[in-house]
Amino acid sequence: MLSADFVIATAIGYVGLLFVLAYFGDRRARSNKRSFLHSPAVYTLSISVYCTSWTFYGAVGNAARSGLEFLTIYLGPTLVFVGWWFLLRRLVRISHLQRITSVADLLSSRFGKSNRLAVLVTCIAVVGIAPYIALQLKAVTSSIQAVAGASEFGQGSLKGIDDVGLAFGIAAGMALFTILFGTRHVDAKEQHHGVVAAIAFEAVVKLTALVAVGIFVVYVGGGFEAIFAEGARLGVSVDAESTFDARWLTTLGLSVAAIVCLPRQFQVTVVENSDEAHLRVASWAFPAYMLLMSLFILPIAVFGLTKMPAGSNPDMFALTLPLAFGQDGLALFAFIGGFSSATSMIILESIALSIMVSNHILMPLILRFSAPGGDGRGVTSLVLFARRISIVLILSMGFFYFFFTRDSDALAPIGLISFTAIAQFFPAVIAALFWRDASLKAATAAIAAGFVFWMWCSFLPSFESVSPQVALLLSQGPWGISWLRPEAMFGLEGLDPLTHAAFWSISANVLILTTGSLLTSQSALERIQASVFVDVFRRGNVPSGNFVPGSATANDLYFVAERVLGETRAAALFETEARENGVDPDMIEPSPGFIGRLERELAGSIGAASAHVMLSKVVSGSDVSLEEMMQMADETQQVISYSQELEKTSAELRSTAQQLEDANSQLRELDSQKDEFLSQVSHEVRTPMTSIRSFSEILLEGDGIAPEKRQHFVSTIHQESLRLTKLLDEILDLSALERGERSWENQPVDAEAALDRALTVCEALLRQHGVAVEQGGRAQATMVEGDADRLCQVFINLISNAVKYNDAGSPVLRITSSVRAGAYTVDFADNGPGIARGERKLIFEKFARGQRGAVQQSGAGLGLAISRQIVTRMNGALDLVQGQLPGACFRVRLSVMR
Secondary structure, eight states: OOOHHHHHHHHHHHHHHHHHHHHHHHHHHHHOTTSGGGSHHHHHHHHGGGSOHIIIIIHHHHHHHHGGGGGHHHHHHHHHHHTTTTTHHHHHHHHHHHTOOSHHHHHHHHTTTOHHHHHHHHHHHHHHHHHHHHHHHHHHHHHHHHHHOTTTTTSGGGTTOOHHHHHHHHHHHHHHHHHHHHSSOSOTTSOOHHHHHHHHHHHHHHHHHHHHHHHHHHHHHTSHHHHHHHHHHTTOOOOOTTTSSHHHHHHHHHHHHHHHHSHHHHIIIIITOOOTTHHHHHHHHHHHHHHHHHHTHHHHHHHHHHHSOTTOOGGGHHHHHHHHTTOHHHHHHHHHHHHHHHHHHHHHHHHHHHHHHIIIIIHHHHHHHSOSOSSSOHHHHHHHHHHHHHHHHHHHHHHHHHHHHTTOSOSHHHHHHHHHHHGGGHHHHHHHHHOTTOOHHHHHHHHHHHHHHHIIIIIGGGGTTTOHHHHHHHHHOGGGOGGGOTTSGGGOOSSOHHHHHHHHHHHHHHHHHHHHHHHSOOOHHHHHHHHHHHTHHHHOSOOOOOOOOOSOOHHHHHHHHHHHHOHHHHHHHHHHHHHHHTSOGGGOOOOHHHHHHHHHHHHHHHOHHHHHHHHHHHGGGOSSOHHHHHHHHHHHHHHHHHHHHHHHHHHHHHHHHHHHHHHHHHHHHHHHHHHHHHHHHHHHHHHHHHHHHHHHHHHHHOSSOOHHHHHHHHHHHHHHHHHHHHHHHHHHHHHHHHHTOSOOOOEEEEHHHHHHHHHHHTHHHHHHHTOEEEEOOOOOOOEEEEOHHHHHHHHHHHHHHHHHTOOOSSOEEEEEEEEETTEEEEEEEEOSOOOOGGGTTTTTSTTOOHHHHHHHOOOOSOHHHHHHHHHHHTTOEEEEOOOSSSSOEEEEEEEBOO
16 A cells, blocks of 8 residues: 555656746747647547546446446547537637637627626636536545555545545636636637647656556456456446436537537647648547547446445556555556646646636726736736636635535536536537527526536535535425425426436527527627637638727727736737738728737637727717618618519519510511411412312303213312311311320230331232332231321331332332330331431421422322321420431331230
8 A cells, every 4th residue: 555645745746847847848849840749639638638537437337337337428529520520610710810808708709799698607617617627636636545555545644634634725726727827828828838739748648557557457458358248247337228228318518518628629729720721630549548538437347346345436446456456656656647647637628727717807807997008917927826826716716516515426417417518508509600690698697507407416416425404405396395495496307317307498598598689689790709709611721800990099909908918918910911011010000900910819809798898988089980881881781682582573574574575576487387288288278179170161061062071070079178178187187286186095016016017008008009018027916195096097007108109110119117215216208209408307307298299299288297296295306317228217206015
């Protein structure tokens, strides 16, 4: 067993080592911008400050008590970092452009640079983190007791000092370290390279220590399988089936919110980020780090439950197991690892909270009540003093929470109380980054409501063990109102206390934020900042200013800058602006861009809200206020919108006019076609009518006509009458087909049978003209949708055309049918003169017969037009294609029924 003096001396020596690392790390980082301290590896290790003594000690205890629940603490951050492109990249980009210094500064800047919101967030963060700091103090004191042994504790140099005194000494030491290295510079946006170097070193130490204990346990236990087998034999097992319940989901959601909103995580992930590309490395390296941290948690927990005496504290298995096997050196190393986890959290959390307290609470008071004038160093000194006082106050709150709740048995529940408090910021942060209409009033009310529920349902019950009044309140409710009991609000019983508190606080938060934003309006500054945040990637790396030129002079602005930044930084800022504009520093014009730049510089020291208030006082004499500028912008936007509407209407009118012109052209075309059609019909009708009238007059006037002649004349009149009747029938038929007046119903038809029937009908005609029919290959019986008689009519028309217009010496008609790709196709090819190239597009028009056909054969030229209409009604196609013979080739294509 190690002595308490030796353990304390080792801890003090370790803190001294951290002092040395922080000192030289800070010097090296400032002298060499390309040193290892600016690398993504150090950045990633600093993010591991997330793994505090809760994850070092508490994760083992949590695994021993609740099985796999401890994994949620690692899974939540893993999800956030794996999806860094979605959330963290936007967060870092905005913070760099706006010189954001904390999560309170982020929300304040987004929601109209409201200092009231920043104060609310800061107060909640300070109160909410107090349990977390107390957890670290409890972990350190418990670990010293575990390593030194209860009998040794209070002996030697610790004689007369109990765990409270020890916790007080640790808090004082951490306060001293944080003040020395965390408040050396007034610019809160400036990275704390020395502290980050120390945090990165501690990350390596705690990981190595926990892995060393894990390897030792696995070695002593005979391997992973043997440890779990022994545990199963003794009735110690991980209850995985009951783990994945509402509490598991709750802790997972809380860890997602915590990795973004915890002040120290925002500090290392966002504020200390010097290069956005470092996130890409951290997206896989940080989850890998947590994987290593969690690798041996279960073996240590199971091995501890099987080997340690009943009643042993499972939170301390990482220390007591090596001691139980006589490995004092390993136990001391594990103690240093746990000590590193606690100190890194306390140091960085104190820095982050002190910046929030000084920027958003103390600085506005200083600016309001401090007298103007001085040598420009007054405000700087006050800022640093305010941060140091804030560190003391924050650690004091953590110590007092430890004092009142030190009898609590487990570490994990204390940490989850803080997680639930910080999770109240998460809805507002998401809305700030992605929702343009989220308003200040809604965000403030939502966070305040969530905090009230958290205080009542989570924070207050944590004092149950030390306050009989609180215990009575939990059991009976205030004034005996049972439905207001903190752990059974509105009659909701049966839930785990953590799930119950998270449900009510987050639900109220989200509901108020959503409905409030929809019901309230934004100020002009809110709308500007909403656009800056939501459109950060669309706007590029161009920060925007929120001031307009007014009565402020360059001297007024220099005075303000000197008060906050100091003479050196103020002079450098003005000289840079003058050099970029090619003017003397005394001749700088206070343009909106320069005022915005100055505001961002001031925000890096005193926060966005304080910087805005400070500059507003100087620029308040503006001839045109920001509200007036926004009103003018709104009016201009309305004019632009009206102009765009007019332009849209004009475009629609032009489109309508073009459509009318096209329709008019079509009407003219149809009128021309109508005239041509009437001309064709008149011509076709006049020819037979002339013959009929002539022969009729001859028969009426001439008595001496020979009987043979008379018979010939009567026969001619009869033939011309038939021809005229046929012409009129075809015209009526085509017209009915085109207008859809003819009743038509497609039915299953055997196309091959229709083709055979057509060939039979035309057999005499073919024989009469000596046309040889070649079967180029025939399909089997094929069913298509159509009308059998009409299909036969089409085939007869195509066959008769091939006969009538074929003037070859040995006329041939080749008929080929086939079924391919679900279509029935039949080709009618002949070796006649064919159709001239220029007439191919007109061959299916009414009365179009081609020059050769018009001269050599009779006919109205309606057959192909009618045939195409018939095939179209059968959902098919009739085309003139290139055939295998030199003449024309017509193809009928119909869909095959399935």
